[in-house]
Amino acid sequence: SSRHPTRSFDSRSQSISSSLSILPPMDNRPPSSSSNTSFTRVYRIRSNPRPFTIDTSRAKSNQPVVALCSRKIGITEYPNAREDNKPCDIYWHNVVYSDIRNVVGSATSRVNKFPGMTELAKKISLTHSITSMQRIFPHEYSFYPKSWFLPAHLDQFRAHCEDDETKRECDNSDKKAWYIVKPDEGAQGTGIYLINNPSQLKNEQQRMLVQEYVADPFLMGDQLKFDFRVYGVIKSLNPLSIYVAREGMARFCTEKYSPPTSSNFENLYSHLTNYSLNKGHGAYVHSTNLQDQVKGSKRLLSTVFHQLESRGLKTKKLWHDIKLIIVKTVLAMLPEVMLHYEHHFFDAAGPQCFQIMGFDIMVRDNGEPILLEVNAAPSLTIDHLMGGPTDGDYVPVYRVRSVVDEVIKIPLVRDTLLLVLNLLDEEYGKSSPSTSSSAHNPSTQDDMGTLKTRRKPHLSEIFPTRYGHCSGHLLFLDKAVYLFMQFVNLKHTVNITMQGIKQLIKKCNLSNIVSTSEAEEKVREINYYFTGDDNTFSNGLCFHAFLMFLHWVSERKFAFEDDTLARLQRLMAFCDSALRFYGVRSARLRRTEVESSDSSLEIYMLPTRLKASKRRSKSQQNPSSTTQRSSRPSDRNNNPPLVLPKI
Numbered sequence: 001s002s003r004h005p006t007r008s009f010d011s012r013s014q015s016i017s018s019s020l021s022i023l024p025p026m027d028n029r030p031p032s033s034s035s036n037t038s039f040t041r042v043y044r045i046r047s048n049p050r051p052f053t054i055d056t057s058r059a060k061s062n063q064p065v066v067a068l069c070s071r072k073i074g075i076t077e078y079p080n081a082r083e084d085n086k087p088c089d090i091y092w093h094n095v096v097y098s099d100i101r102n103v104v105g106s107a108t109s110r111v112n113k114f115p116g117m118t119e120l121a122k123k124i125s126l127t128h129s130i131t132s133m134q135r136i137f138p139h140e141y142s143f144y145p146k147s148w149f150l151p152a153h154l155d156q157f158r159a160h161c162e163d164d165e166t167k168r169e170c171d172n173s174d175k176k177a178w179y180i181v182k183p184d185e186g187a188q189g190t191g192i193y194l195i196n197n198p199s200q201l202k203n204e205q206q207r208m209l210v211q212e213y214v215a216d217p218f219l220m221g222d223q224l225k226f227d228f229r230v231y232g233v234i235k236s237l238n239p240l241s242i243y244v245a246r247e248g249m250a251r252f253c254t255e256k257y258s259p260p261t262s263s264n265f266e267n268l269y270s271h272l273t274n275y276s277l278n279k280g281h282g283a284y285v286h287s288t289n290l291q292d293q294v295k296g297s298k299r300l301l302s303t304v305f306h307q308l309e310s311r312g313l314k315t316k317k318l319w320h321d322i323k324l325i326i327v328k329t330v331l332a333m334l335p336e337v338m339l340h341y342e343h344h345f346f347d348a349a350g351p352q353c354f355q356i357m358g359f360d361i362m363v364r365d366n367g368e369p370i371l372l373e374v375n376a377a378p379s380l381t382i383d384h385l386m387g388g389p390t391d392g393d394y395v396p397v398y399r400v401r402s403v404v405d406e407v408i409k410i411p412l413v414r415d416t417l418l419l420v421l422n423l424l425d426e427e428y429g430k431s432s433p434s435t436s437s438s439a440h441n442p443s444t445q446d447d448m449g450t451l452k453t454r455r456k457p458h459l460s461e462i463f464p465t466r467y468g469h470c471s472g473h474l475l476f477l478d479k480a481v482y483l484f485m486q487f488v489n490l491k492h493t494v495n496i497t498m499q500g501i502k503q504l505i506k507k508c509n510l511s512n513i514v515s516t517s518e519a520e521e522k523v524r525e526i527n528y529y530f531t532g533d534d535n536t537f538s539n540g541l542c543f544h545a546f547l548m549f550l551h552w553v554s555e556r557k558f559a560f561e562d563d564t565l566a567r568l569q570r571l572m573a574f575c576d577s578a579l580r581f582y583g584v585r586s587a588r589l590r591r592t593e594v595e596s597s598d599s600s601l602e603i604y605m606l607p608t609r610l611k612a613s614k615r616r617s618k619s620q621q622n623p624s625s626t627t628q629r630s631s632r633p634s635d636r637n638n639n640p641p642l643v644l645p646k647i
Contacts, residue, residue, distance in 0.1 A: 050074040052421055053088040057081040058103075060094040062380045069414040073427070089421065091351075095377060100344060107349035110420045114234070114353045116340025116494070120333055121357070121376035123209040124149050124184045128530065128544045129332040130371075135551070136565050137474060141332070143325050144371050145211040150204065152532035157210055158198045178213040178260045192272060194265040207532065214370055215259045218363040220307055225257040226250050227273045227372060228301055228361040231408075232326045233416055233459055235354050237341060238609060238647040239594075239602035242330050242463040243419065244323050245412050246456070248301035249404065254281035279384070286384070286400070293404050300404060313367050321369050324471065326359050327463045329371060331474045335481045336543050338605055339494045341647065346491040350609075352646045354420045356380075356412065380413060382406045411458035419459055428457050464601055476565070478591050478605060479572045480547055486584060495540030498523060501549070507582055508575040513556050522552055609647065 052075045056063045063079065070077045078088060087106035096113045097103065104111045119125055127147045134141040148157040164177050176196045183191040184207045194213060195201060201210075217225050229249040235241035255270040264270065269281055278284050278297060287293035294303055309315045341350065358378030362370045382405040385397050418424045464472065486507075487500035496504075501523060505514055514522075527537050530545045541549065554567035557574070561567045592604040 049076060050421075050423070052076070052090070053078060053082070054090040054092060054417070055081055055088040056092050058094060058097065059092045062092060062094050065380050065382050065409055065413050066092050066417075069410060069417055073414060073417060073423075075417065075421075090417065101348060101350075104351045107351060109351045111351050111353055112355060112416075114237075114337050114341065114355050115344035117337065117355060117376045120336050120340070121374045122184055123182050123373065124207070125336075126329075126333070126374055127209060128542075129336065130329070132477070132544045132547050133328070133332045133474065136476065136568065140328060140471075140474060143321075143328075143369060145214060147212075148210045149530075149532070150201070150206070150208050150210060152529055153210075154198070154204055161198055178215055178265065179210050180213045182209045182211070184208060192268070194260050194271060196260070196262075196265070213260065214362055214364065214372075216365045217257065218308070218313070218365050218367065219257060220311060222252075222295075223256040224252045224254070225270065225273060226252040226304070226362075228304070228322070228363075229375075229378065230301065230322055230326065230359045230361055231378065231412055232330065232357045232359055232462075233354065233419065234330060234357065235419055235461075236352055236646045237334075237338065238604045238606055240334075240464065240605050241461060242327060243459040244326055244462050245408075245415075245458055246460065247408050247411065247458065249408055250299045250301055250304040251275055252278075252297045252299070254278045254283040254297060287402070287404055288400075289403055290407070296404070298402075298404050300407060308363075313363075318363065318367060318369060322359075322361055323462050324467060325361065325369060325371050327467050327471050328474060329359065329374060330357075330463070331471065333374075334475070334605065335477045336494070338478070338481055339484070339488075339490070339543055342485070342606065343490045343494045345647075350647050352420070354416070356416060380409050382409050415458040418457075424457055424459070428455050464603055468601065468603075472603075475591065475603070476568075477547070479576075480550060480568075481543065482590070482607075483550075483572065483575055484543055484546055486579065493540065495542055496546050497538075497540040500540070504575075508578045510553060510557070514553060522549060526552075606647065 050073065054066070054070050054075050055078045056066050056070075057078065057080055059066050067077050067079065075090070082088060087104075087109050089109060091104050091109060091111040093100070093111065093113050096115055096118050100111065100113070100115060120129070127144075127149060130141055130144045131147070134144070148154075148160075150157065161177075168175070178194055178196050181193050181195060181201065193202070195210075219225065227250070229251065231245040231248055233243040233245070235243060251273040253270050253273055255267060257270050258264055260271065268277060272278075275298065279286075283297075285292070285296045287296035287298060290300075293299045305315045305319070308318070341353065344350075355376070356378065358375035360372040360375065362372055364370060382402060383399045384402050384405070385399060415424065418427050460466070483504075484496060487504050488494070488496045498520060501519055502516060505511055505516075505519060523541060524534070524537055526545045526548050527541060528534055529548070530542060550568065550571060551564070554561075554571040558567045558570045561570065590607070592607045594602045594604065596602050
């Protein structure tokens with residue numbers, strides 16, 4: 001299981017331990033990634049290279065740390081691609097490239113990006129994903145602030161502010177609500193500002209996100225606002241597997257925090273934690289060693305968890321809640337990740353995609369974690385730039401080692417490489433029977449437990465093995481994805497056109513519920529809600545807009561159901577039954593779950609690709625592969641054993 005990041009200090013090397021001797025001792029602290037056995041080992045070169053290769057020709061700023069980690073674990077790097085044109089085992093890209101299908105041509109290769117993920121993690125797209133889940137599972141997704149997408153939701157935002165003002169007058173309160181405005185394309189804190197009234201919007205027609213501002217952050221003795229960057233890794237879609245890193249980063253503001261008022265709301269140094277903003281402030285503390293980072297502007301997650309625990313915060317529960325936020329956020333983004341994969345690799349086997357994600361988390365003063373943003377391409381640099389303009393003078397820019405970034409990112413990248421090559425168990429040793437049995441029994445598993453005699457991986461799976469039992473039901477939207485796929489030409493688009501909507505109404509026997517003219521009017525309304533532009537109607541609806549259309553249909557068809565989820569479930573079942581008449585088997589409208597040889601559950605999100613794999617396995621059948629297939633159990637739908645593709 002993933003280890004509690006608070007407890008990282010007692011197994012460091014002597015030099016590292018001495019630098020942290022100012023911290024109070026804590027009993028029974030499990031090791032973190034920065035322990036002696038996992039931090040120092042990163043720098044030990046493997047004597048016998050492994051038979052794996054990695055292409056870093058498109059890694060750009062990621063290349064130094066990826067190259068370092070590859071050398072240490074014995075992977076052969078090709079920084080300029082292979083001259084013999086043979087496929088590499090791993091391709092590491094800095095962004096999602098449009099020609100990924102041509103660059104990564106082998107189905108046995110792995111690439112560190114999911115198609116479309118950059119767009120899906122942007123502020124507005126992420127908000128659409130989470131809002132869809134909030135509508136169906138309101139209590140499960142309360143960790144995300146209330147949000148409005150402008151200009152489409154401007155009237156709704158104004159109405160909300162008017163209601164808030166009325167309520168404040170009735171309560172005779174002078175406490176105003178504040179909102180944070182974020183440009184959809186913005187990064188590193190650019191273009192962000194605070195308001196408490198819609199009239200303060202700088203450009204009402206700009207594509208932006210407005211969110212309720214979290215004005216009650218947890219503060220420590222320095223009174224500086226901070227947030228966490230927690231790293232997650234999506235290992236694959238087929239089967240779906242999500243990991244979390246045991247070490248992360250805490251980023252601090254450079255001026256003391258006070259709740260926003262009309263006199264201080266423009267002081268972004270006390271409200272925004274972005275490194276790119278605060279690094280230029282005179283009070284920014286760059287850490288040159290682990291002792292400095294204890295009071296630095298950028299600290300280890302484990303350091304801050306230790307400090308929080310010393311102030312009475314229940315950090316074990318906090319870490320549990322943060323991991324659940326990561327799982328739930330990925331599950332909310334999953335429908336469109338599936339669609340973009342099918343779109344990019346239409347008519348192709350497709351490689352196994354994986355991705356390191358950054359989750360920005362803030363803790364409220366009551367200990368509740370809040371998701372702020374998701375970064376699909378978190379920085380993996382392990383140094384930082386110094387110099388530049390300073391108080392009117394200019395100091396030449398130079399690079400400085402960042403010990404905090406090294407402790408976090410080297411084990412993160414290293415274990416991610418091991419993970420996708422299925423070498424993590426080999427590197428760290430397999431679990432003993434006692435730990436293995438507890439991993440499959442969530443009711444008895446102690447997330448704080450550890451075997452002190454064995455090194456622990458920096459990455460630990462949190463779905464489905466750890467939190468599948470309490471969040472597996474959130475995969476419900478895959479049914480809507482499979483229905484969506486029946487009426488979309490995925491070779492050309494990931495949107496459903498009006499013609500596709502009409503086919504849905506006809507083939508699912510919904511004509512007596514929705515007329516063509518009503519459907520067209522509703523589609524235009526939904527399209528504006530998602531795009532803020534009446535002129536993009538011909539482009540069709542994205543998945544979450546389609547889901548809103550399904551909500552509308554389900555409210556008409558099953559009005560007697562009070563529960564939103566129950567109505568959608570009935571509609572999915574109704575459409576499933578209707579489509580059987582057209583030869584669409586129900587298996588195409590549900591995920592495939594397989595019990596592996598160690599009795600763990602594997603969840604395959606794209607069942608149509610299982611059939612393609614079965615055809616390939618038959619055409620390539622040989623005695624050794626026959627043995628491999630026969631040793632694998634049948635799935636829960638009693639389909640025969642087959643070699644399942646990892647994507």
